[in-house]
Amino acid sequence: MGVADLLLERRELLAGRSGVDIDLAWVADMDTDRAINLGVPREKTVDDFRKLMDKPDVDVVVELMGGTGVAYDCVMAALDAGKHVVTANKALLAERGAPIFAKAREKNRIVAFEAAVAGGIPLLLSLREGLIANRMQSLVGIVNGTCNYILTEMTAKGISFDECLKEAQRLGFAEADPSSDIDGKDSGHKLALLSALAFEMWVDFPTLHIEGIRGISDVDIAITRSLGYTLKLLGVIRTDPEPLAAEKGGKGEVGKPGRLFLSVHPGLLRNADPLAAVAGSMNGVRTEGDAVMESMFYGRGAGRYPTASAVVSDIVAVARASAYGGIGPRWYPPQQNAYNMAPIEDYEARYYLRCVVKDKPGVLGRITTELGANNVSIAAVHQFESDLVGGNASLCIITQTAREGDMRDSVRNITTMDFLEGAPTLLRIEE
Amino acid sequence: MGVADLLLERRELLAGRSGVDIDLAWVADMDTDRAINLGVPREKTVDDFRKLMDKPDVDVVVELMGGTGVAYDCVMAALDAGKHVVTANKALLAERGAPIFAKAREKNRIVAFEAAVAGGIPLLLSLREGLIANRMQSLVGIVNGTCNYILTEMTAKGISFDECLKEAQRLGFAEADPSSDIDGKDSGHKLALLSALAFEMWVDFPTLHIEGIRGISDVDIAITRSLGYTLKLLGVIRTDPEPLAAEKGGKGEVGKPGRLFLSVHPGLLRNADPLAAVAGSMNGVRTEGDAVMESMFYGRGAGRYPTASAVVSDIVAVARASAYGGIGPRWYPPQQNAYNMAPIEDYEARYYLRCVVKDKPGVLGRITTELGANNVSIAAVHQFESDLVGGNASLCIITQTAREGDMRDSVRNITTMDFLEGAPTLLRIEE
Numbered sequence: 001m002g003v004a005d006l007l008l009e010r011r012e013l014l015a016g017r018s019g020v021d022i023d024l025a026w027v028a029d030m031d032t033d034r035a036i037n038l039g040v041p042r043e044k045t046v047d048d049f050r051k052l053m054d055k056p057d058v059d060v061v062v063e064l065m066g067g068t069g070v071a072y073d074c075v076m077a078a079l080d081a082g083k084h085v086v087t088a089n090k091a092l093l094a095e096r097g098a099p100i101f102a103k104a105r106e107k108n109r110i111v112a113f114e115a116a117v118a119g120g121i122p123l124l125l126s127l128r129e130g131l132i133a134n135r136m137q138s139l140v141g142i143v144n145g146t147c148n149y150i151l152t153e154m155t156a157k158g159i160s161f162d163e164c165l166k167e168a169q170r171l172g173f174a175e176a177d178p179s180s181d182i183d184g185k186d187s188g189h190k191l192a193l194l195s196a197l198a199f200e201m202w203v204d205f206p207t208l209h210i211e212g213i214r215g216i217s218d219v220d221i222a223i224t225r226s227l228g229y230t231l232k233l234l235g236v237i238r239t240d241p242e243p244l245a246a247e248k249g250g251k252g253e254v255g256k257p258g259r260l261f262l263s264v265h266p267g268l269l270r271n272a273d274p275l276a277a278v279a280g281s282m283n284g285v286r287t288e289g290d291a292v293m294e295s296m297f298y299g300r301g302a303g304r305y306p307t308a309s310a311v312v313s314d315i316v317a318v319a320r321a322s323a324y325g326g327i328g329p330r331w332y333p334p335q336q337n338a339y340n341m342a343p344i345e346d347y348e349a350r351y352y353l354r355c356v357v358k359d360k361p362g363v364l365g366r367i368t369t370e371l372g373a374n375n376v377s378i379a380a381v382h383q384f385e386s387d388l389v390g391g392n393a394s395l396c397i398i399t400q401t402a403r404e405g406d407m408r409d410s411v412r413n414i415t416t417m418d419f420l421e422g423a424p425t426l427l428r429i430e431e
Numbered sequence: 432m433g434v435a436d437l438l439l440e441r442r443e444l445l446a447g448r449s450g451v452d453i454d455l456a457w458v459a460d461m462d463t464d465r466a467i468n469l470g471v472p473r474e475k476t477v478d479d480f481r482k483l484m485d486k487p488d489v490d491v492v493v494e495l496m497g498g499t500g501v502a503y504d505c506v507m508a509a510l511d512a513g514k515h516v517v518t519a520n521k522a523l524l525a526e527r528g529a530p531i532f533a534k535a536r537e538k539n540r541i542v543a544f545e546a547a548v549a550g551g552i553p554l555l556l557s558l559r560e561g562l563i564a565n566r567m568q569s570l571v572g573i574v575n576g577t578c579n580y581i582l583t584e585m586t587a588k589g590i591s592f593d594e595c596l597k598e599a600q601r602l603g604f605a606e607a608d609p610s611s612d613i614d615g616k617d618s619g620h621k622l623a624l625l626s627a628l629a630f631e632m633w634v635d636f637p638t639l640h641i642e643g644i645r646g647i648s649d650v651d652i653a654i655t656r657s658l659g660y661t662l663k664l665l666g667v668i669r670t671d672p673e674p675l676a677a678e679k680g681g682k683g684e685v686g687k688p689g690r691l692f693l694s695v696h697p698g699l700l701r702n703a704d705p706l707a708a709v710a711g712s713m714n715g716v717r718t719e720g721d722a723v724m725e726s727m728f729y730g731r732g733a734g735r736y737p738t739a740s741a742v743v744s745d746i747v748a749v750a751r752a753s754a755y756g757g758i759g760p761r762w763y764p765p766q767q768n769a770y771n772m773a774p775i776e777d778y779e780a781r782y783y784l785r786c787v788v789k790d791k792p793g794v795l796g797r798i799t800t801e802l803g804a805n806n807v808s809i810a811a812v813h814q815f816e817s818d819l820v821g822g823n824a825s826l827c828i829i830t831q832t833a834r835e836g837d838m839r840d841s842v843r844n845i846t847t848m849d850f851l852e853g854a855p856t857l858l859r860i861e862e
Contacts, residue, residue, distance in 0.1 A: 002722070006564050006722060010564060013566075014563065014564065017563055018563060114561070120722075120723040120724065120726065121726060122556075122557040122560070122561020122562060122726075125553075125556060125557065125560060125561045126553040126556065126557060126561070129553070129556060129744060129747075129748065130545070130553020130556045130557070130741075130744050131553065131740065131744070132445065132448055132449060132743070132744050132747055133437050133441060133445065133739070133740045133743035133744060133747070134740055135444075272708065272710070273708075274705065274708040274709065274715075274729055276708075277703065277704075277705040277707075277708045278705065279703070282725075284705075289740065290736075291433070291437060291551075291736040291737065291739060291740040291743075292551035292730060292731065292736070292737045292740040292741075293551065293730075293731055293734075293736070293737055294713075294729075294730060294731065295551065295552060295553075295728075295729060295730035295731075296727070296728075296729035296730065297726075297727075297728060297729070298705055298725075298726060298727035298728070298729070299723065299724075299725060299726035299727065300723065300724055300725065300726075303724075305721075305722040305723070305724070306722065306723045306724055308564070308722060309562065309564045309565055309720065309722040309723040310561075310723075312563070312564035312722075313560060313561050313562070313563050313564060316560075316563050316564070317560065324755075
């Protein structure tokens, strides 16, 4: 109800700043008392969104119910009725966006969703308008506050993932069922929308590579911290850096698309990286455009008023576009993708590999030989004493830039070695 | 000529993204060969901007010559001729903006200036549209790349200001006459524009409080670094936190303005502050809005293509507004200021005070007594051995929150004490 609050309290301020007078016409809530208790006049409440669709005083429908079921019906009904839509629903747009945007295009209506990605940060506006002259080259984002809170706490307190999750749930930073956050799906929804907006690449959501933070060990956080890195759950979009890209056709050329990597995974950032300073439940997104070069946007990813701030900015932009005939936040997904999706096996990065091993002669040699056989060069090796890992040695290797497929082959073979205690940890370094 | 480059090379891309076709009609340069050598067709060049003012194919004039003389004539002539203006000229708008915006308002034209503040960062767009639902509460910005480069290098290498400035000049990070940058005037221009845009407060530029970095000692950088702080040249805008503000009338109420602090000064940030990670020639601006809370925007403050990226985004927005009848980046300074300017003496912060003193008994007592007599409480005291400061002791005091006027009174009295070696250093801590 932060949106209703702002619209009611700031009607005059918004009119003065924007030139349009925005009237909160109706609030639909199955429990109308809830809205009334939050300060919405009773005569503006209805108990079913369907009752609003034929009302001529409704120009914009703001969908804030969440989920991909009833919310889908609401948004489609609104577009069918010729109304613009503002929504904060990333799951809905990432998973069922195709028919929604097709309907919006057909009806010549706007679907605005600033609040759906990185909450209070005016990121979509910046990408769509501020950086309009750029071809985007990469995007790395911390877009899930729950995961960032947990990883920040694990780092600060040296506690385990499970302990940290329980504490986060107690404090309201994680939901009772935290899987959508901690398994990376929520970050994936946001990444898919950023891909469409900034890279003209609409992602078939189930094909997106997603790894969450459930398997992150406080041992790896402690070790990588000591090596100068900070661990974050990252959404990464990168244009294909392979030298053959030009030969295969430049990125964005119609009919000859280049390749795009998209991935949600825990990644290591250098401590001096401004993204590494994005702590607690904050969000941060770094972009690289070919004209503007590096940018970063930082702020709250969620919360009642930060989200409302973004939703209201969309409402104002839609209202202005409507009143003055402008375009406003009108945006539709690309009719043709500018890229093909690159398989994660072709991803290139430096890697952090940790193997817990029995203390036997020849262990380091066998592991490094296996890496070498898969074209993986080693940048640094650290062996940590047993107190960190309960009796066995922890062998950490930082590689030179390597191909993900080669790393995976190496890890698969290393895992079968008789001195290994459990599966190795593999983390990408994002530089 | 980055702007001409982007407009020529990306005409189709921009048309596809924005719906408007932007034609680079003319380039005015006293030396037309320069433009031709940079790829502008000869038939599009003229040697005097005055020749463009009556051309009907010119809708938008982009002023990129800099300075406040001829540039003023150019902008006024363009507005008089009914053309929109895009400019990157912060000095022009901060110092002579009043008649320019008055003319723009009279002629119903747009003056867009995204590139004038924090170069490539879409900051003005974000403040004007993305955060439109917020009352801004504070803004702290690193908006001068030259100063930030020098302070970053002094910190990393432990070298003096003079040495660092020479190196920066050699590398092209500082101009031959660096005074506008290092004495803070350039930051002041940007702060004045941010004040107008985000706080509805038009600043009479000569009254702005500005301190530069010429007096910064590498000793203070080393000491504050060891205490957990990073020194930056900051532009600061803060609404008055004094408890009596409500009594004097809430901020922004017509006829009863509150107070606003505006200041450019070297300030200490905690190392964990995301702004402290803004290194080298990068820019970063942190804002606090009452709905969205903390945000930060980071990117390149200058450079050919980052600046061009911002200029072109303005050109596109003006063209869209022009073609579709929308408002676009139209903005005029407030008709009435929302605040009064607060005297810097009423500023409240914690302070870092360093006195170089002869090693005599009673020194610490006399200094701290003087502070106490002026209502300044002490949070921490560190006395450093003589190797840092050539024979004398360096006495560093971190205060509790104190009034600037009280600090200045204290320092004035301490300076007269017989054991002082030179003037004390006083730095504000921004938290």
